[in-house]
Amino acid sequence: MNTGSKDIFPKESGGQDHSPPTIAGFIDRLGKTVAGDRFLLTALALAIVLLFVIALIREAPVHSGEEGGAVSPEPTDQETRVEVNDSLYTLLAEQVFLQGRLRTAAGDSVSVSIDLADSMLILELKGVTIHECRLTSFRMSPLLKRAGKRFLLEYTMNPFRLEYSKSTLPRQPIMLKKAPRDTVEAMQTQSIPQLAADPYIHYIMFFDRFLVLEVRELLPDTLTRKQGRSLSIFKTGCFAGQTLYSLLPPFQPPQQRIWITLRLPAADAKVLFRAIPVQARMNLRLPSH
Amino acid sequence: MNRKMIIEYYHNGYSILVPFFRKAGQAFNRFIIRMGGAISRYFHLIRRYSAHLRSAGIAAGITAGICFLWFFVIPHVMQWSAANVLAGDEMAPSAYKGKIGFMDPEKESDRLRKKLAGMTPNEAYLVVNTSANTFRLYKRRKLIREGVCSTGSYILLEAHDERKWIFSTPTGIRRIRGKTQSPVWRKPDWAFVEEGLPVPPPGAPDRFEYGVLGDYALSLGDGYLIHGTLYKRFLGLPVTHGCIRMGDEDLEAVYKNLQVGSRVFIY
Numbered sequence: 001m002n003t004g005s006k007d008i009f010p011k012e013s014g015g016q017d018h019s020p021p022t023i024a025g026f027i028d029r030l031g032k033t034v035a036g037d038r039f040l041l042t043a044l045a046l047a048i049v050l051l052f053v054i055a056l057i058r059e060a061p062v063h064s065g066e067e068g069g070a071v072s073p074e075p076t077d078q079e080t081r082v083e084v085n086d087s088l089y090t091l092l093a094e095q096v097f098l099q100g101r102l103r104t105a106a107g108d109s110v111s112v113s114i115d116l117a118d119s120m121l122i123l124e125l126k127g128v129t130i131h132e133c134r135l136t137s138f139r140m141s142p143l144l145k146r147a148g149k150r151f152l153l154e155y156t157m158n159p160f161r162l163e164y165s166k167s168t169l170p171r172q173p174i175m176l177k178k179a180p181r182d183t184v185e186a187m188q189t190q191s192i193p194q195l196a197a198d199p200y201i202h203y204i205m206f207f208d209r210f211l212v213l214e215v216r217e218l219l220p221d222t223l224t225r226k227q228g229r230s231l232s233i234f235k236t237g238c239f240a241g242q243t244l245y246s247l248l249p250p251f252q253p254p255q256q257r258i259w260i261t262l263r264l265p266a267a268d269a270k271v272l273f274r275a276i277p278v279q280a281r282m283n284l285r286l287p288s289h
Numbered sequence: 290m291n292r293k294m295i296i297e298y299y300h301n302g303y304s305i306l307v308p309f310f311r312k313a314g315q316a317f318n319r320f321i322i323r324m325g326g327a328i329s330r331y332f333h334l335i336r337r338y339s340a341h342l343r344s345a346g347i348a349a350g351i352t353a354g355i356c357f358l359w360f361f362v363i364p365h366v367m368q369w370s371a372a373n374v375l376a377g378d379e380m381a382p383s384a385y386k387g388k389i390g391f392m393d394p395e396k397e398s399d400r401l402r403k404k405l406a407g408m409t410p411n412e413a414y415l416v417v418n419t420s421a422n423t424f425r426l427y428k429r430r431k432l433i434r435e436g437v438c439s440t441g442s443y444i445l446l447e448a449h450d451e452r453k454w455i456f457s458t459p460t461g462i463r464r465i466r467g468k469t470q471s472p473v474w475r476k477p478d479w480a481f482v483e484e485g486l487p488v489p490p491p492g493a494p495d496r497f498e499y500g501v502l503g504d505y506a507l508s509l510g511d512g513y514l515i516h517g518t519l520y521k522r523f524l525g526l527p528v529t530h531g532c533i534r535m536g537d538e539d540l541e542a543v544y545k546n547l548q549v550g551s552r553v554f555i556y
Contacts, residue, residue, distance in 0.1 A: 081379045092394055147371070186484045227471065
């Protein structure tokens with residue numbers, strides 16, 4: 001009894017298809033196969049992303065500190081070269097730091113000098129130290145830890161200029177007050193001044209030459225470690241905004257930021273943020289590694 | 290608990306506890322059954338939406354992976370690769386002529402340090418911190434007095450006739466313009482507006498108030514003064530209309546040491 005071969009071996013499940021092969025048919029079958037295997041789809045997507053990232057890294061420009069007037073001349077063979085060891089670097093870095101402070105002293109506004117070698121932060125106005133504090137701790141970008149001493153000296157040779165900043169603290173804590181209509185209303189509003197409690201102080205300052213300075217106050221007793229960690233969302237948000245902007249065409253890889261994170265007592269962190277002007281200048285002295 | 294139970298308790302101590310354990314056991318069983326039902330419903334939902342959940346999981350995984358690469362891997366790889374490119378401790382002194390002194394760096398640093406120190410005035414000067422509401426008085430480059438003061442409150446006062454005043458202490462360098470003993474306060478318009486009083490004409494007797502500024506006042510220009518206060522409990526707080534208020538003894542020290550032309554650094 002012939003039951004019919006097409007019931008037992010349907011064309012789709014292994015039966016011979018005599019129709020001529022077409023590109024559309026191939027794509028359709030490939031699509032069905034791939035869609036059936038989600039693992040393959042995921043692996044494919046990840047591979048594409050990985051290739052894309054590798055391409056970006058290969059194309060990423062290497063910042064050499066030429067912006068902001070820092071010199072980066074290549075010595076010719078005839079010139080004498082000096083090997084900068086740790087002791088010579090310490091002296092040269094101090095010299096460069098002092099030169100920068102003298103240069104910013106010529107301006108009329110408050111400037112910041114951060115001496116990471118001595119863990120000091122100095123606020124100056126016309127060359128006069130108006131505030132000084134010790135850094136509780138600091139962290140640096142891998143680039144600053146690994147780059148050569150020549151780069152470190154050239155990078156810090158000229159003062160940095162603040163471009164913009166983001167902070168959990170308002171620069172001026174302005175409070176609006178409506179004038180009372182008469183003396184009775186004025187008497188009612190007169191009381192002991194109510195001062196707003198400061199939030200957890202955390203700010204990020206973006207300087208020229210790709211330098212990012214992040215300042216946080218020491219975690220107060222009122223906040224737990226977990227709460228302190230959750231505040232990192234602020235930092236991520238700052239960087240995410242920039243990254244999303246870079247995703248817009250023309251597409252660019254994330255900028256090569258050189259960051260320094262400082263931990264300061266709350267009072268000093270507040271003073272630093274409130275004292276410096278919008279386009280503040282900053283001198284930096286990096287430790288030898 | 291009845292009499293019989295109490296007798297049983299004294300007869301056989303633990304028997305009284307049995308009903309309680311039984312009840313607790315029943316409650317626990319009921320709890321487990323309810324939880325089991327909830328869990329089975331949850332698994333049912335998972336089974337029902339498994340395809341969607343898997344897709345969402347894959348999408349979330351890919352997104353997390355991209356974020357991890359974008360925020361962490363790429364910047365670090367770029368920095369490490371850049372650091373390798375920028376490695377090198379050799380410098381050609383001739384290329385840095387006039388910028389870095391290689392010949393005698395120690396001597397050069399000393400010279401610069403002296404030059405910078407020379408910018409600090411030798412005569413008395415005052416440094417006011419408006420964030421912490423503190424002051425420091427220096428003379429011959431040495432700290433001679435420090436303490437609390439009061440500075441601007443940052444209140445923005447809005448009058449009904451649309452006039453506005455902001456009560457902040459100006460920052461930067463100021464010089465002492467004048468010194469007065471037993472100063473008299475000539476009340477500006479905002480002092481009347483703030484009290485809900487009608488503003489009198491200039492020169493009206495109501496404008497002058499005696500004894501409210503302490504024993505001394507030092508003028509910083511533009512109507513800003515360093516003066517005393519009747520409200521000593523507010524020292525250390527930002528409560529003023531822009532002036533710098535001090536306690537009596539601190540004000541006296543400042544008055545005696547600062548001369549007309551002395552610098553006041555406010556930040």
